[in-house]
Amino acid sequence: MKMAPTLALLLLCQVTLYTTVTSKTVCGRPPITDGIDETTLKRVYEVGEGVTLTCERGYLPSTTAPRRITCTGTGEWTQSNLACSPKMCAIPRPLQPLAMGRTEAPYKSVLNYTCDDGYVMQGANESKCLHDGTWSNPPPLCKAVNCPLPTPPRDGRIVHDKPVTGRTIMYGQSWTYECDRPKAPSHERGSCRADGTATEPPVCREVRCSIPPSIPNGVITFAVMRPHGYKEKVKYACNEHYVMDGEAELQCQNTGNWSSKPVCRAPCTVGIKRGRIFYNARKLWIADLKPNRVLHGEHVAFYCLNKAERCGYPVVSTCNDGTLPIPECFEEPGKVEYNLRPKTLPSEITMCASPTASPVNPN
Structure with missing residues (x-):
């Protein structure tokens, strides 16, 4: 029975001691911004303890505001507006156009140098902006390469x-x-x-090249059909109404092969029976196209109808090696319409104010 008061007193002392220790206010490490020297700062400060903030090497104070701060009873630091800005290095004038017009670079910046192909670098390929506002290395020289x-x-x-x-x-x-x-x-x-x-x-x-090869729809002109030596030439021509695509002359190359032979592209037939077209700067009825032939690469315009605005518009198609696509919008008129009401065809009515269709892609 005598032990109870003693035990209660001991517990009370422990609670009091715990309360006294944990209620004591301290400040942690002061909040700092970039460039402030933190090497001398402690983790914990007592109430009333002060610290004078400084800028680390390579940075300058950008304000004259108070630099000394004090740990207050609330566990917070007094205010300081100290800010540290990096020292600047002047960018060499020849490099300023590459620096988007900037004339300075901040401390710790790095310049990397390269030379164009055909030039050899003399000097360091890298330079760093130092704490004193100078560069660690001067710009290198790029010397032109020479060959024997x-x-x-x-x-x-x-x-x-x-x-x-x-x-x-x-x-x-x-x-x-x-x-x-x-x-x-x-x-x-x-x-x-x-x-x-x-x-x-x-x-x-x-080097010898084989007998010159023949080409479809074409002939070899002024050449003997025999093997040829290096740099000897033969010439080709296309049949009538065929258009040559490529060089007319072939040359025996140092590999023993001929240079690329040309291709003779075929003419096209305009595949409609009734209607009007625009060809060779003339607007003509298909029956008047005699002969019905369009050369490779030539353009033909077909007339389509804009049904909403009741106007006509041309769509161009190109002859490509015997193929002349007909535009999807083109509608060939019937015999009665073509013969009795030709003025109602898209080619004869008012033309649309603006194009409503794209040219036909022959491919």
Whole structure:
């Protein structure tokens, strides 16, 4: 029975002690903004304890407001409007157009340098804005690449695109390799490359192309049907009313193959029996198109009806190798309408004020 008061007193003391310790007010680390030096700040401060805020290296105070703050009894810090702005490095004038008109860059900024193809960098490819407002490295120089003079092929020579002086040539300069006839170079062109090396010389060897190939709807003109040597040529022509697509001349290449042969594109027939068209700057009835022939690549306009506005409009179609698409909007008139009421056809009534259809795509 004597133990109860003692136990109650002990519990009371523990509660009192706990209350005293936990009710004590402190302040945590002060809130800081970018650029404020936090290396000297503590995690916890007592009430009444003060701190003078400073800017870290590379930053400048942008305000003269009070820098010293104090921990108050409410656990909050007094107000400070200190803000730190980074020091600036002047962007080199030649680089300002690339910096979108900016003339300065903030502390810790990095400039990365590259040279165009055909130029070699002399200096550092990177520069950092330092805390004192200077750059860690000056802008590098980009020096043009030079190549040694190219070596001509055995049994051949080099023909430069531009006159060459001295013992080097600049990046991008090019030339042609030629071999003593009837030999051909394994590759015909060379150049000074971005890595400072010139194209290796070709091998000169004899080349023959097979008998020239024939083409549909065309003929070979002024040529003997035999194998041909390097750079020999043959010429083609298309049959009447066919249009040539490609080069008329073929040349025997250094690979032993002919250059691409042309194609003779077929004419088209306008596939309507009744109606009016616009062709070769003339508006004419289909019966008056004699012969009914349109060459490859030529345009024909068909007349369609805008039923809402009761007006006509032309839709262009193009002859493509024997095919002339008829516009979907075109309606061929019947015999009675065509013969007795031709003035009511879309080609004869008022034309629409604005186009209402797109040209027909022959593909």
